[in-house]
Amino acid sequence: MRDNLRFLLVLGIFLTLVAVLLIVGGYGVFHALEPDQQRALISILAPHGELIAEIGLLVLAILGIAFTMAYQVYVKGALKVAEGIRITLNANPGHRLATVGPAELRSLAQAVNEMAERGELLAQDLEAKVAQAKASVEEEKNRLAALMSELSQGVLVCNADGRILLYNERARYALLGSSDLSSAGTAALIGLGRSIFAIVERNLLAHALETMRARLEKNEADPIAQFVFTTRTGEFIRVRMALVLGATKAASAPADGQTDSDGFVMTLENITETFEVDTTRDMLLQSLTEGSRAALANIRAAVETLTAYPDCEPIHRDRFLQVIREEARMLSGKLDKTSLDYADSLKTRWPLEEMLAVDAIAAARRRIESRLGLATLAEVLDDSLWIKADSYTLVQALTYLAGRLKDEYGVQDICFNLTRHARIAELDLLWRGSPLSQRTLSEWEMEAMRAGGEDSPLTLRDVIDRLAAEIVYMVDQERQRSLIRFLLPTVKPTRVALGAPVRIGESRPEFYDFDLFHQAGQTPELDERLLSELAYTVFDTETTGLDPAAGDEIISIGAVRIVNNRLLRFETYEQLIDPGRPIVAMSQTIHGISNKMLRGQPTVDKVLAQFHEYCQDTVLVGHNAAFDMRFLQMKEAQTGVRFTQPVLDTLLLSGVLHPNQSSHALEAIAERLGVTVVARHTALGDALVTGEVFLRMIPLLAAHGIRTFGDAREATAKSLYAKVEY
Structure with a gap:
């Protein structure tokens, strides 16, 4: 806005100066004439005064148009060149100026591009040397x-x-x-x-x-x-x-x-499970101790009496022996109950870990071959199936079944299959020979597992229940084989997703930043803080439509954090929301979210409460953030969640940095700053692009003298786009 006012002021001064020069020049020529010539000139021009004024205004208009064209070509063109140079220096070394306009500007742009090309080559060479020097540290x-x-x-x-x-x-x-x-x-x-x-x-x-x-x-x-x-x-x-x-x-x-x-x-x-197990064990020990004390005292008294009076009458001797038998039976019952309770306590201590199902099969095959002497085979094994299990007890269960088949049915070899059925892993134990009755399998399930020289107080049913699995007996009529099938729930491998190996040369994971040892904590006094020091939450929303006042709702929120000038891609937030109303057809074509995708998703009150916690102690950043903030503000009364964090808008910042550019859309800004646009018009995708754009804007803002949060807030408040309301 200030540039337009400046241009109008300069144009007015130019036209005024031209008009004054014309008037002064005409006045000088008129006074240089003789009196008779002056009177003759007046008599000639006086009848045509209106025409002369119109011609003068036309000349001024032509001069104004010419001045405007020259300003747009030379002054605006030079300003665009200056903006492009700043982008190349501070944000995107690969940015190149467009060689358009008059020959002088084309020559200047070409020279700047050649200089930028040479500078980029030198920078790449320097970066290669720095990278080589830092290789061991990385x-x-x-x-x-x-x-x-x-x-x-x-x-x-x-x-x-x-x-x-x-x-x-x-x-x-x-x-x-x-x-x-x-x-x-x-x-x-x-x-x-x-x-x-x-x-x-x-x-x-x-x-x-x-x-x-x-x-x-x-x-x-x-x-x-x-x-x-x-x-x-x-x-x-x-x-x-x-x-x-x-x-x-x-x-x-x-x-x-x-x-x-x-x-x-x-x-x-x-230590939750350990605490519960220890508590159970202590209660069992206390119960055993207190419950056994009276029985042992009665047995001891009876034995001492019989020892002290060996010649007592038979009726008294039988009474004392009866006391000993009853107390011993009662004590034996307590011990059995305590043993059973301890076995139940033992079950709660089994650690369930995510593992590949094929690894459990491989371990079972080794154990069966070494402990039982049975040959094992594998036909179809899906090596992509992950399960959550205690591998030791699962292998024990498979070995136990193989041992029972060998001992009672004379089976000589066992075959394994592993396939997927929807979200279930089907682990098959197959053999040729006598079929197995369902009653027999039920009996095996309830007996303590003993196989390969090892005894366990646990039953096959205990293992199945702990794994949240099922076991069935089937017959493969086509191949004339019997099989016992374990139906095991599959899981997503979080260890793979979260703990992928780090290879040398890759960027370091964003799980640590030792520079934070020397960085001050978040404080309310943000205006004096440097932009590079603050923590940010960059966010975006997708909605059912564009009018929150008419009832449109948020259907998706995506966000990513920036800490210490780093975009933390491992600390993102993404959540769909059930809006309770249908999506406008035009909006659906933009973000691709359908009504079906939102069924069963959390409601906005639950999501905003969690998102508010995610944004804690940060500055919010968005592109055209006024639109997103309006949707959040409309939900304050319903949810009780108020977003009072300060906000920066990349749309406004772009207007401050590049007032001479024709577009401030997110795609245009990303292209200028060399940011690759991925997953556009998804909440998280747009948040990631906005975060990359904002990080590249920080050094550009510093080059304009905008270094602190207060500087950025004041600069954006004067932008034309800051006047837009939703």
Whole structure:
């Protein structure tokens, strides 16, 4: 807007100057004439005064048009060249200027492109040398990431302000809850730059830190703290905590009592099942102890009496022997019951781990061949099936069945098949020979498993129930074979999805950022903070239509976090929402979300509550964010969720950075800044593109003198697009 006003002001000055020059020139010529000539000229021009004025205005209009064309070609063209140079220098080295316009600007653009080409080659050469010098460091970082992802314990590392700067998958998913919407979302609170106090009570951590510092001051060998806390889902988490000291502090602490730390490390272990099992065991021991004391006392008294009076009458002797028999029977019953209860307690301790079903079959084949001497074969094995099982007891069950078939039916070889049926893995144990009755299989299910020299207090039915599986007996009439089929639920391999191997040369996973050791925490005073220091949530929504006031609803939210100038692709948020109303046909053609896809999805009140938690302590970023924020504001009364976080809009920022560009659509900005557009018009896809665009805008904003959040807020508030309301 200011550029247009400036242009109009310059145009007015130019036309005024031309008019003044014409008037002054005419006035000078008129006064240079003789009086008779002046009178003659007046007599000639006076009747044509209106025509002369019209011709003058026409000349000024022509000059104005010519000035405007020259301004657009030379001044605007030069400004576009300047914007293109800034983009090349600060955001997209591959950006090249369009060689259009007059010969002078084409020559300038070509020279700039040649310089940019040479600069990019030099930068690539420099980057290659830097990358070579950093190869060993990156290798160590990637090894750290790989090791962290494979640890069986949850690990969190925080800086002195309690901001998370390292975590592993186990901490985020296995120990602190599921990322599922229905599971309360503690996992959503684990992320780089987030506060640990959202998970663990502040006073509890403060006490642990105080304890460790006191031990460090006493120069104790192992200054650690341990405590237990409960998650929102009611899980018990045991924490071992240690301080992180800098090299200088660690060296000087024993001598001078310096106990300040850079942060702390927490290892986390879920002890919920262990706690329950230990409680059950203690109750069993107490029951056995208290229940046996009276019986043992009665037996002891009867034995002592018989010993002291060996010549007592037979009727009294029989009475004492009866007491001994009854008490012994009662004690035996208590022991049997305790043994049974302990076996039930043992079942709860089986660890269920995600594993490939073919790995369990391979282990069973080895065990059957070595322990039972049976030959094993495999026909069809689907190596893509994952199950959640205790591999040891599953192999025990397969070995047990093979042993019973060998001992009772003389089977000499066993064959395995593994196929998928919908979400079920069908694991078949096949053999040739005598058929098996369903009654026999039912009896086998209820007996304790004994095979290959090993006894187990567990039954086949115990194993099946624990695996949430089923077992059936069938006959393959075509091949004249009998089979026992295990129906096992399949699972998605989260270890593959979350703990994929890190290869040298790949970018490091975004599960840690040690630069956060020295970064200040989030504070309300944002205006003075540098844009590069803030944490952001970049988000986008898809809706049933474009008019929230007319009842259109949000149907999808996607978001990604930016911390320490890094887009955390491993900490994304994506959720469909049931809007309770049909989608406008035109909107459906844009985002591709159908009414069928939304059936059964959570409602907006549940989703916004979780999304608000995801956005905690961050600045919101969106493209045309006023549209999305209007939908969120319309839901405040219904959901009670208010998004009061400050907001930055890449549409407004683009208007500030590139006022001379014709388009500020997300695709156009992405093309200018060299960002690849993927999954356009999906909430998460647009959020990821907007995040990449925003990161490339930060150095461009700095080149314009816009470095702090306050600078950005003031600059965007003056933009023409900031006046648009929804």
